[in-house]
Amino acid sequence: MTNQKPSLMLVDGMALLFRAFYATAVTGQFMINSKGIPTNGIHGFVKHMFTAVSTFKPTHLAVCWDMGSKTFRTELFPDYKGNRGEAPVELIPQFDLVKEVVESFDIPNIGLAGFEADDCIGTIANHAKEEAHVSILTGDQDILQLLDDRISVILMKKGYGNYLVHTPQTFKEEKGITPRQMVDLKALMGDTSDNYPGVKGIGEKTALKLLQEFEHVEGIISNLDKLSKSQKIKIEQDLDMLHLSRKLAEIKCDVPVNCSLESASLKIEKEKAENKLMELELRGLGRLFPQVEAHIS
Numbered sequence: 001m002t003n004q005k006p007s008l009m010l011v012d013g014m015a016l017l018f019r020a021f022y023a024t025a026v027t028g029q030f031m032i033n034s035k036g037i038p039t040n041g042i043h044g045f046v047k048h049m050f051t052a053v054s055t056f057k058p059t060h061l062a063v064c065w066d067m068g069s070k071t072f073r074t075e076l077f078p079d080y081k082g083n084r085g086e087a088p089v090e091l092i093p094q095f096d097l098v099k100e101v102v103e104s105f106d107i108p109n110i111g112l113a114g115f116e117a118d119d120c121i122g123t124i125a126n127h128a129k130e131e132a133h134v135s136i137l138t139g140d141q142d143i144l145q146l147l148d149d150r151i152s153v154i155l156m157k158k159g160y161g162n163y164l165v166h167t168p169q170t171f172k173e174e175k176g177i178t179p180r181q182m183v184d185l186k187a188l189m190g191d192t193s194d195n196y197p198g199v200k201g202i203g204e205k206t207a208l209k210l211l212q213e214f215e216h217v218e219g220i221i222s223n224l225d226k227l228s229k230s231q232k233i234k235i236e237q238d239l240d241m242l243h244l245s246r247k248l249a250e251i252k253c254d255v256p257v258n259c260s261l262e263s264a265s266l267k268i269e270k271e272k273a274e275n276k277l278m279e280l281e282l283r284g285l286g287r288l289f290p291q292v293e294a295h296i297s
Helices: 013-025 040-056 072-076 092-104 117-128 141-146 168-175 181-189 204-214 217-221 229-237 239-249 270-279 286-293
Strands: 007-012 060-064 133-138 151-156 163-166
Touching (some): 007 013, 007 117, 013 133, 117 133, 133 141, 204 217
Parallel strands (some): 007 133, 133 151
Antiparallel strands (some): 151 163
16 A cells, blocks of 8 residues: 555634634524533534545644734734724634634644734645645635645635635636736735735736736836836836735745644544533534544544
């Protein structure tokens, strides 16, 4: 029997938790347990994670988290993500509890103050790809910039078990640019969800056309005279914001976090995990474990 290369799935914890929370919160189904603690987000998180595990069968798993709203990006640009409101009161207690649940599965929780989960994912993915196939489970398209021949991205679609799997090839077919050029794309067009403007008046269509012709932001700037008068004026007026937006858009892959493959080996102790779920009165999730255990040694 040949030794197959291990496969590491990196989970964007907040993406799963928020998706799970809002899917049920809209109808007021917060699943409040006998201690008065809402658990709907945790329940959906576990279901999302293990549905993906049973679909893609990774041998190793780790979950990355945002550690508060203040990061190096908010220092560079105080309005970064400034359009987002406070977390709903029913979600707040679930932030810490979901990590306790992940810990009970013996799955590493990874996060670092001052950085986003994306930065931790990028750093670990780039280290791990030398010895494992890496996949990233998220609902956030920003992470597509990390795609390469050894890193794929699994984008969650509506519902459970619906995915769009991206590779560098599928990304190129869809956008007409390489994954790395996505940083320059966002630098030009900005990002309304992260609340930074890019270059005013330049949308996705124009940005893609410029990148296909001039490759990156530096290439565009050094060829300003070849642009239309309107494009040239817009870029010259917003040059500082263009450079700043690029810094905000780029996922850092040199964050001081690590996750050894050994520590991320998917080995769930059923009793320990079920005890934690019982403590929170999360019923019916244990049935997902056997699907996980079927492919763990």
